[in-house]
Amino acid sequence: MKVNRKNSIVHSLKKDSLLYFLLLLPIAYIIIFKYAPIYGVLMAFQDYNIFEGISGSEWVGLDVFKFIFEQNSFYRALKNTLVLNFLDLIVGFPAPIILAVLLNELRHVRFKKATQTILYLPHFLSWIIIGGMAYLIFSSGGMANSFLSSLGFANIEFLSQKTNWLIMYLAIGIWQSAGWGTILYLAAITGINKELYEAADMDGCNRLRKIWHITLPGIKPTIIILLILQIGRMLSIGFDRPFVLGNSLVSEYSDVISTFVYRIGIGSGDFSQATAVGLFQSVVGLVFLVTANFIAKKIGEQGIW
Structure with a gap:
């Protein structure tokens, strides 16, 4: 044998x-x-x-961990990371799903392809470029405020007022990633049996009913898997986006774990603290991932493993 x-x-x-x-x-x-x-x-x-x-x-x-856990700045960064990722999950996660469903409903092939290409483009832009564009458009003297001033309205502090910055952070993030995020959902939609749509047409179902009863259930396994992965990244956050869009006026919201690690690791040269924070981040992220997968399996859904 x-x-x-x-x-x-x-x-x-x-x-x-x-x-x-x-x-x-x-x-x-x-x-x-x-x-x-x-x-x-x-x-x-x-x-x-x-x-x-x-x-x-x-x-x-464990002295390094004890020192970190005694710092208020660490808890602020931890809170901001969780809040921003949670808001991204609530607001940003459904965006590519909705976009994919809408794209699937387009019947004009050329228009559909052109729309997809336009929606994919922001994904390939560096966050440095996106940050520069955001500053040119939404800063105090930017294009948006110049337009508002020409109409007789007062300036809006899009990037320096905390609540407005939070809205812009989420909106710019959705604009940058939603188009690219539709790829997996569109691939899942193409795998749905076309006979189900034909049967629904014979039963007189309109588009909304077909979306609700066929399209969404058909891509449900993909949604669950991506949701589990997203929850597993609740404590991980990219460095580019909060660093580029953030500033000292909104540091109460924009200072996250990645910028905290950059500040103490690269800025202060304390590699022990930076490594300890990164290890803590990875362990908690693993716990979130395993827990989300366990819950998904318990409620009868398909998990990652």
Whole structure:
């Protein structure tokens, strides 16, 4: 039995040798950039000295974590991260679903393709470019306020007033990511049996009823999986978006864990604290992911594993 298994493995390697060869590059990437850096987690338990390195730095146990948990700025960054991600989940997560359903209902093929292309474009823009565009349009002397002034209205502080900044943060985030996020949902929609729509037409169902009873249930597994992944990232937040759109006037909302790590790690050179915060972020994110997957399985939905 073992001989047959070895022969089958050898035969598979010979038969698909080119495919296995193509796997070497992504495997090497994962090992070098994903697994090898895990060694650096040891810095979270050391008084890390950049000249001594990990092997020569003094071990301090959990003292770094205790110091972090005593800082008010850490709890502010943690709160802001959770709040912004929660609002993104509530407001931003449904956006690509709605957009995908609307795109699917378009009948004019050329118009549909042109619309999709326009919606995808913001995803390929750097957040530096998006931040510059936001400043030019929504700053105190920007295009939006110049237009309001020409109509006799007072200026609106879009980027320097806390509530307005929060609205702009969510709106710009949806504009940047919603179009690209429709790809998976549109792919899921194409997998729905077309005979269901034909049967619904024969029963006299209108478009809204077909969307509610066929399209949405058809993409429900995809929605659940992406929702679980989104919940797993509740404590993770990109650095670019809050850093570029934020400023000192709205730091009460814009200072998140990623900017906190940048400030203490790169700005202050305290790599132990930065690593400890990153480790805390990863562990809590894993707990969120496992919990969301467990709940999904309990209510009868398909989880990630």
